[in-house]
Amino acid sequence: MRWLAAAVVAVLLALPAFPSVFGSYAVTVFTLIFFYGFLGQAWNVVGGYAGQLSAGHAAFLGVGAYTAALLSVEAGVTPWLGMFAGGALAAVLGAVVGFLGFRFGLRGFYFVLLTVAFSEICRIIAANTEAVGGALGYYITFTGNPRQFQFQDTRAYYYIALALMVAATGLVAWLERRRFGVYLAAIRDDEAACEAAGVDTFRYKMLAMLLSSFLTGVGGTFYAYYLFSLQPNTVFGVPLSVEIIIRPIVGGAGTVLGPVVGSFILSPLAELSRHYFAQGGWHGAHLVAYGALLVAVVLFLPEGAYPRLARALRRRAAPAA
Amino acid sequence: MSLLEARGLSRHFGGVQAVAALDLDVAEGEVVGLIGPNGAGKTTVFNLLSGFLAPDAGQIRFRGRSVLGWKPHAICALGLARTFQIVRPFPRLTVLDNVLVGALGRHPDAGEARARARRVVDRLGLGARASTLAAGLTLAERKRVELARALATEPALLLLDEVMAGLNPTEIATLVGLIRDIHAGGVSILLIEHNMRAVMALSNRIVVLNFGERVAEGPPAAVASHPRVIEAYLGEDDVHAAPAR
Amino acid sequence: MAVGLTLIFGVMRVVNFAHGDMMVWGMYLAWLLAARGGVDPYASFVLCAAVLFVAGVLVQRGLVQRIVDAPHEMQILLMLGVALVLENAALLVFGPEPQRVRSALAQATIWLGPVFVDVARLITFGVAIVLTLLLSAFLFRTDLGRSIRAAADNPYGALVIGTDVRRVYAVAFGIGAACVGAAGALVAPLVPFQPSTGLQLSVASFNIVIIGGMGSLVGAFVGGLLVSVAESLGAVFLKPSLKELVSFSLLVLILLLRPAGLFGRRAA
Numbered sequence: 001m002r003w004l005a006a007a008v009v010a011v012l013l014a015l016p017a018f019p020s021v022f023g024s025y026a027v028t029v030f031t032l033i034f035f036y037g038f039l040g041q042a043w044n045v046v047g048g049y050a051g052q053l054s055a056g057h058a059a060f061l062g063v064g065a066y067t068a069a070l071l072s073v074e075a076g077v078t079p080w081l082g083m084f085a086g087g088a089l090a091a092v093l094g095a096v097v098g099f100l101g102f103r104f105g106l107r108g109f110y111f112v113l114l115t116v117a118f119s120e121i122c123r124i125i126a127a128n129t130e131a132v133g134g135a136l137g138y139y140i141t142f143t144g145n146p147r148q149f150q151f152q153d154t155r156a157y158y159y160i161a162l163a164l165m166v167a168a169t170g171l172v173a174w175l176e177r178r179r180f181g182v183y184l185a186a187i188r189d190d191e192a193a194c195e196a197a198g199v200d201t202f203r204y205k206m207l208a209m210l211l212s213s214f215l216t217g218v219g220g221t222f223y224a225y226y227l228f229s230l231q232p233n234t235v236f237g238v239p240l241s242v243e244i245i246i247r248p249i250v251g252g253a254g255t256v257l258g259p260v261v262g263s264f265i266l267s268p269l270a271e272l273s274r275h276y277f278a279q280g281g282w283h284g285a286h287l288v289a290y291g292a293l294l295v296a297v298v299l300f301l302p303e304g305a306y307p308r309l310a311r312a313l314r315r316r317a318a319p320a321a
Numbered sequence: 322m323s324l325l326e327a328r329g330l331s332r333h334f335g336g337v338q339a340v341a342a343l344d345l346d347v348a349e350g351e352v353v354g355l356i357g358p359n360g361a362g363k364t365t366v367f368n369l370l371s372g373f374l375a376p377d378a379g380q381i382r383f384r385g386r387s388v389l390g391w392k393p394h395a396i397c398a399l400g401l402a403r404t405f406q407i408v409r410p411f412p413r414l415t416v417l418d419n420v421l422v423g424a425l426g427r428h429p430d431a432g433e434a435r436a437r438a439r440r441v442v443d444r445l446g447l448g449a450r451a452s453t454l455a456a457g458l459t460l461a462e463r464k465r466v467e468l469a470r471a472l473a474t475e476p477a478l479l480l481l482d483e484v485m486a487g488l489n490p491t492e493i494a495t496l497v498g499l500i501r502d503i504h505a506g507g508v509s510i511l512l513i514e515h516n517m518r519a520v521m522a523l524s525n526r527i528v529v530l531n532f533g534e535r536v537a538e539g540p541p542a543a544v545a546s547h548p549r550v551i552e553a554y555l556g557e558d559d560v561h562a563a564p565a566r
Numbered sequence: 567m568a569v570g571l572t573l574i575f576g577v578m579r580v581v582n583f584a585h586g587d588m589m590v591w592g593m594y595l596a597w598l599l600a601a602r603g604g605v606d607p608y609a610s611f612v613l614c615a616a617v618l619f620v621a622g623v624l625v626q627r628g629l630v631q632r633i634v635d636a637p638h639e640m641q642i643l644l645m646l647g648v649a650l651v652l653e654n655a656a657l658l659v660f661g662p663e664p665q666r667v668r669s670a671l672a673q674a675t676i677w678l679g680p681v682f683v684d685v686a687r688l689i690t691f692g693v694a695i696v697l698t699l700l701l702s703a704f705l706f707r708t709d710l711g712r713s714i715r716a717a718a719d720n721p722y723g724a725l726v727i728g729t730d731v732r733r734v735y736a737v738a739f740g741i742g743a744a745c746v747g748a749a750g751a752l753v754a755p756l757v758p759f760q761p762s763t764g765l766q767l768s769v770a771s772f773n774i775v776i777i778g779g780m781g782s783l784v785g786a787f788v789g790g791l792l793v794s795v796a797e798s799l800g801a802v803f804l805k806p807s808l809k810e811l812v813s814f815s816l817l818v819l820i821l822l823l824r825p826a827g828l829f830g831r832r833a834a
Binding site: 094 | 570647651755808815822
């Protein structure tokens with residue numbers, strides 16, 4: 001397995017150099033890979049490791065995005081700070097959803113419903129609040145000023161997204177070995193047995209939720225300043241939540257590299273299909289593909305692509321074992 | 322020194338009174354056997370003691386403190402650990418990680434906890450399987466994993482719920498030896514068991530439950546020939562037919 | 567609609583996220599039949615039910631059956647995937663614009679005592695009652711119905727006495743789908759619908775089923791009445807665009823207060 005680790009490190013080291021080599025379209029694709037890898041990793045904490053499936057993470061993204069945007073445009077606060085405010089506010093929402101869900105013992109599908117309900121409620125409220133632009137959305141004027149988290153050079157976004165993804169992945173890798181990570185994995189398997197072994201399941205689920213929603217909220221700022229327009233139906237919508245969760249699920253929920261691998265697999269495909277299908281006026285085709293993919297993964301690859309791959313490689317490396 | 326004191330414990334489900342005004346004590350250093358026919362309320366008692374169920378009435382004192390209304394993890398932190406009737410190790414975690422979860426409660430540092438978990442794993446003879454996922458173990462091994470996990474929480478009192486169930490005689494003998502060993506290490510034990518030989522061999526004292534009430538109590542030999550006990554297990558007609566032991 | 571969902575859950579403990587989207591397909595089917603074939607939805611609902619029954623059985627046999635014993639997360643993800651496929655396939659095939667089905671009966675109203683009542687809604691209500699009664703009769707009187715209830719209560723026990731549990735599951739799912747097909751056809755003339763309606767319908771179904779109790783038919787019916795009243799009240803007092811807010815808020819409240827519902831049993 002030495003050479004695999006070396007290869008991964010080599011790729012990681014090479015990534016910063018890519019933009020100089022590749023054209024701007026490739027840079028965009030990679031930026032998306034990294035960004036969704038970051039979001040997927042954020043979701044992974046609560047959805048993959050703790051096993052609390054949330055299909056409403058768009059709510060946190062949206063809250064973070066709108067907060068940072070509003071603070072900047074209305075109050076002149078630089079998004080570099082607004083990012084944390086957005087994250088904090090998203091974490092508050094996460095705390096609310098988590099508290100309601102976990103205190104009232106909502107598991108599995110009930111919890112999923114709760115998260116979807118919350119993100120839809122956010123969507124409807126945003127769409128009906130004129131102060132944030134209502135249904136038409138909120139727009140940010142492009143100034144290209146780095147102080148305002150805006151860059152003329154798209155390569156800057158590439159590096160920021162890469163940094164976000166690496167930071168989140170590093171954080172998860174670090175947490176996995178510590179008490180936090182071990183407890184989450186146990187909670188995913190059997191909460192009652194955890195309680196019997198002295199684990200405060202409510203506390204750790206809440207912590208996971210807080211971390212996850214905070215990170216997602218921070219990602220919201222990037223989203224806002226990458227796209228410059230926030231539409232409630234897009235930013236708080238179920239399709240975006242699906243985008244967030246499908247990469248870690250396909251790549252391997254509950255593993256460190258799962259969200260990254262998943263994003264590397266899916267983001268380019270999503271971009272290509274969007275290009276292809278959107279031109280033919282085929283709305284929603286890529287979502288059909290996502291749905292089919294989800295079904296296929298559940299039936300044939302439940303642990304995700306990365307664990308399968310890792311096992312296959314391990315077997316190759318030690319055939320006698 | 323009284324470790325556990327339950328007074329007037331009651332709990333009903335719908336129309337059924339599962340536990341009725343039960344008094345139960347475990348003193349430090351004891352092994353107490355809890356026996357009774359199926360449906361006598363034994364597991365319910367465990368659930369009440371460990372915080373998984375709230376009693377309708379009654380008081381529970383553990384180590385001198387009232388644990389009424391405490392959540393299971395808090396009671397575990399105080400020193401009461403339990404196993405489950407249908408064994409529940411964490412299937413997607415390795416044996417070592419399973420036990421690690423227990424150890425982390427006492428040792429927040431993962432490295433330290435891992436070392437301690439390793440020692441417990443070895444002590445229970447699971448060293449060779451330490452890196453195997455719990456889902457891939459035999460029943461006897463899974464029971465030992467659950468036991469190891471409970472042990473790793475460094476309990477003062479261990480509640481064992483039918484640990485012998487489903488095991489063959491060799492495995493039972495091994496487990497009895499392990500439990501004796503654990504007891505010798507200073508852990509008091511309250512065990513629910515249907516396997517009479519194991520109960521007789523391990524217990525200092527036996528409490529007999531039927532229909533949620535205590536029906537008899539005393540040293541093993543006395544309980545075995547107690548008419549009400551025989552009646553509970555075998556039915557009224559056989560009271561006089563029971564052999565002397 | 568809700569009766570179908572509760573049946574599927576009660577029997578297999580699988581939550582059908584795709585429920586609302588299946589209903590939308592029922593609606594589109596009725597629309598097709600009306601637009602192309604000139605068939606009135608009040609006649610075609612039987613056909614819609616039949617088509618969806620078959621579709622339901624296929625989905626169950628091919629997909630759901632495989633994950634009946636899998637961890638809950640997997641079941642949820644599977645049905646989410648199916649929902650996605652259904653909703654966006656509808657989007658691809660039928661386009662995003664809202665549709666409506668024309669029916670002669672939809673225009674008519676009659677006096678019922680002191681109140682004006684839509685003939686359309688009256689028929690829908692009547693058919694719903696009849697279908698629910700028929701379904702109850704089926705479940706309680708026929709052998710197959712009894713097998714379904716047995717399998718719902720105790721799958722292993724049912725296996726032991728020789729029930730073909732897989733067939734029973736398939737039928738149950740199929741019936742659930744049929745209910746929804748019929749519902750779709752019946753409701754199609756009443757409201758404009760589009761592919762995204764699927765989510766709203768799913769939410770409504772869940773609201774109803776959770777209130778009435780998962781797995782209880784009576785509960786589903788009563789729940790349906792309760793939720794409709796609540797939503798109507800909401801529509802009276804709030805802006806139309808906030809109507810959805812009512813159903814989602816209702817869902818949150820219901821989730822928090824009563825996951826077991828009024829009549830139902832807790833999830834396993």
